Amino acid sequence: MRVRAAIFDLYETLITEFSDGKRIYRRQQDDPERLGLSQDEFKREWRTRQERRMNGSFPTFHAVIRDILEQRSLSYPHDHVEQLYRARVEEKRLPFESIRPDILEMLGLLKKRGIKLGLISNCTEEEIIHFSRSPLADCFDDVIFSYEVGMAKPQKEIYLMACQRLGVAPEASIFVGDGGSDELRGARDAGLRPYHAYWFNTYLESDFRKLHAPLELRDILGS
Structure with missing residues (x-):
């Protein structure tokens, strides 16, 4: 079946978010301590809420912090939480400012071929504030942010929702991702054809076909 999406x-x-194996932005290391938690304690609490952050159970960054502090019987320092929020928004701005030209070229070529473009991101509100101001925003026919729809990859339903909103069958769709959150298996189980984006994150392995550069996808779909 011809690929339509x-x-x-x-x-x-x-x-x-990385350059030479390191994050391109690092927040002040003593921030969690001002909440009354050590770095390790804060990271542990943050990670245990991963799924609920992604599926919108916590609608905002502030709600996550409030829950952590309430569970620890700690007070909620409004000004400092707001500082943490602004720092996180700034951290998430930088990746949108240096999008690789070959990625934009690849998206443009697919669109010229009449292939509909969709996006599914497991994310929270503060992580994608700058998406709408980036060159990526105009590339897509539809965008799904997990926290807005109450589900996240690898749930089958989120892929089916993306296909439905694009007006295409899963069998006529491909999914391209680095493999985090078991997203490639999820795409396959939903009936899409998965491809492993292997140009940024080369630490995750999978049994799915690897793409070592974005423009390889153009060649695959053109063959």
Whole structure:
């Protein structure tokens, strides 16, 4: 069946938070301590809420912090939480400012071929504030942010929702992602054809076909 839609992951597929193996932005290391938690304690609490952050159970960054502090019987310092929020928004701005030209070229070529473009990102509100101001925003026919729809990859339903909103069958769609959140298996189980984006994140392995450069996708779909 001819491919009619290409659906992409966002982080570490179209944008990256890393350069030379290191994060491109680091927040002040003593921030969690001002909340009354050590770095390790804060990271542990943050990670245990991963799924609920992605599926919108916590609608905002502030709600996550409030829950962490309430569970620890700690007070909620409004000004400092707001500082943490602004720092996180700034951290998430930088990846949108340096999008690789070959990624934009690849998306443009697919669109010229009449292939509909979709995006599914497991994310929270503060992580994608700058998406709408980036060159990526105009590339897509539809965008799904997990926290807005109450589900996240690898749930089958989120891929089916993306296909439905694009007006294409899963069997006529491909999914391209770096493999985080078990997203490639999820795409396959939903009936899409998965491709492993292997140009930013080369630490995750999979049994799915690897793409070592974005423009390889153009060649595959053109063959």
